Amino acid sequence: MGGKILVTGGAGYIGSHTAQLLVDAGNEVVVLDNLSNGDRALIPDGAAFVEGDVGDRALLAEILSPDFDAVLHFAGYLVVPDSVADPLSYYRNNTLNSHGLIETAVNAGVKHFIFSSTAATYGDAGTEPVTEDTPPNPASPYGRSKLITEWMLRDTAAAHDLTYVALRYFNVAGADPTGRRGQVSKNATHLIKLAVEVLTGQRDHMTIFGDDYNTPDGTGVRDYIHVVDLADAHVRALDYLRRGGDSQVLNCGYGKGSSVKQVIAALERVSNQKVNALTGPRRPGDVAEVVAEASRIRGLLGWQPRYDDLELIVKTALDWERKRIGQG
């Protein structure tokens, strides 16, 4: 077992699922979260909690004592259209704050860093699955704000005694199958979250953003990955670094695409209800298809997804939403 682990954004959706697995594996975990988009109730029992902002460098220096060996950095903004409207907030939260955290970690002698990156670093890469060697070409300030952080990590690892894994998430969805946690984001923009809000009566309808793409059924295709498999990838990435593994950038997806219509159909099957989905125009900034070439992470980390099943993904998301609003 290594030292203590700092988990920024550990009260959020992906951070809290990961913090739970780290605690389950016997690690000493400290969650830092400002609760702007997370929820105190999602922090696992057994993790220490510091309420504060990852941009607070004095606080970071106070927390990161020599007994920490790893930082997992989830805290950040993640809504692509918001990043277009307010780029400087994204560069502050995702880039500047990461700079402060990396610098403080290096100064404190932290050896390992795991970073929440994104498939948005690829931009519109066409219809072939994207490999980690596909040149990044982010189409939004969001993607750029994350890519710059990857570059900071690469340069820092070359100059200092730090190794890192940047995990490029594809479309994360679903919830802990035991019902302890799931997505809580206010004003969600994500397909599966919106669709379950319709099914649970919180919205009257949803819109399919375009059915004239060059895809089999005309709707957008994405690589949906269950949040618990993604959390497990973080735990494995940390084990890998602790065993002396080299720094890596790794895609986190299943390597399989599902269309908007397929997602809605899966939800209708598991719920036995109709989703009120209207067809509307394309959403600006959307691409037709983004699917991971996902073999590197399996080979390197021995990662074996357990929830690679669209119905299971949408069912756990729906079960969580029902529970969250008291229908479960």
Ligand code: UFG
């Ligand atoms: N969609 C709809 N209706 C909705 C919401 C989404 O039809 O109400 C469609 C989108 O057009 C897209 C698909 O569902 O085809 C998925 O959209 P999401 O908003 O759920 O997710 P994105 O693919 O736009 O974004 C995700 C992550 C981002 C990341 C990006 C990288 O959420 O953080 O993938 O490709 F940057």
